[in-house]
Amino acid sequence: MFEIKIDDAKYWKSIINSIVALIDEGSLNITKEGISLKAMDPSGISMISFFMPNKAFSKYTIDKNASVGLNLDNLSKVLSSSRNGEQLVMKESSGRFDMEFTTQNSKRRYKLPIIDVGKEPEKEPKIDFESFVEVKSDSFKEILKDATLLSSYIGFKTDKSTFVVLAKGDAGELEEEHLDSADMIKKIDVSKATSATFNLEYLERIVGGCPLDSSITLHMKNDEPLKIDYKIGEASLIYYLAPYIEG
Numbered sequence: 001m002f003e004i005k006i007d008d009a010k011y012w013k014s015i016i017n018s019i020v021a022l023i024d025e026g027s028l029n030i031t032k033e034g035i036s037l038k039a040m041d042p043s044g045i046s047m048i049s050f051f052m053p054n055k056a057f058s059k060y061t062i063d064k065n066a067s068v069g070l071n072l073d074n075l076s077k078v079l080s081s082s083r084n085g086e087q088l089v090m091k092e093s094s095g096r097f098d099m100e101f102t103t104q105n106s107k108r109r110y111k112l113p114i115i116d117v118g119k120e121p122e123k124e125p126k127i128d129f130e131s132f133v134e135v136k137s138d139s140f141k142e143i144l145k146d147a148t149l150l151s152s153y154i155g156f157k158t159d160k161s162t163f164v165v166l167a168k169g170d171a172g173e174l175e176e177e178h179l180d181s182a183d184m185i186k187k188i189d190v191s192k193a194t195s196a197t198f199n200l201e202y203l204e205r206i207v208g209g210c211p212l213d214s215s216i217t218l219h220m221k222n223d224e225p226l227k228i229d230y231k232i233g234e235a236s237l238i239y240y241l242a243p244y245i246e247g
Contacts, residue, residue: 004035004057004090005058007058009082010086011233012088014209015050016075018050019050020072020076022039022048025072026120030067030068031065032054032065035050038050046239047124047240049237049239050235055234058087068092070117075097083101085103086103087102089102097114099111099112129224130192131194131221133220135215135216135217137213137230141210146174149174150167153197155198156195156197156198157193159193161190162179162180167200194222199244210232214230223243226243227240228240
């Protein structure tokens with residue numbers, strides 16, 4: 001049994017929406033340390049690893065570890081009903097996931113079925129990344145938007161203190177070069193030059209939930225998945241996206 005309370009229901013909504021961008025179902029693993037989730041998207045080209053520590057909640061009571069399988073798409077829809085100033089209490093009751101939205105003068109309850117979602121990935125990929133680039137979220141999202149004008153794929157190149165973005169399609173080509181001192185880049189560390197191309201739609205979905213005033217970190221290595229991580233408040237979200245290789 002567990003009972004977890006968060007003071008801002010809309011904050012929890014923003015986190016779940018970042019997960020639902022890739023997967024429809026998943027298991028929330030509730031331990032004394034916090035809540036986590038690992039899952040592959042149905043296509044198998046991306047993975048998410050999420051963790052939110054217990055200190056992020058105003059109440060966190062747990063008798064024993066629990067794995068709660070949920071239809072996350074339905075959970076997101078319920079959370080869309082969150083209103084300003086509402087708190088959220090989550091607990092397990094009679095095999096269901098109970099959610100209670102409360103204000104000083106009102107309560108609203110939902111019960112969602114707990115489902116079997118199968119086995120989750122055991123661990124994240126172990127990759128010795130060769131490039132590390134931390135970018136401003138708002139600027140990076142604008143770059144992705146620029147790339148969608150021409151292509152369904154986006155390429156990244158790193159070399160010393162330079163980060164290059166490439167997009168190519170029937171309508172034309174895009175190349176943007178950003179230096180370490182540029183406004184968009186907060187930090188860059190390249191031990192070996194890297195170059196890779198990725199599915200643009202998936203990348204947009206992955207970074208969509210990152211707050212505009214935050215930053216996104218990209219970890220790259222040739223012919224290996226791209227690691228993307230960012231935070232929403234206390235919550236940490238890590239994604240892996242397989243590279244696109246032309247057949």
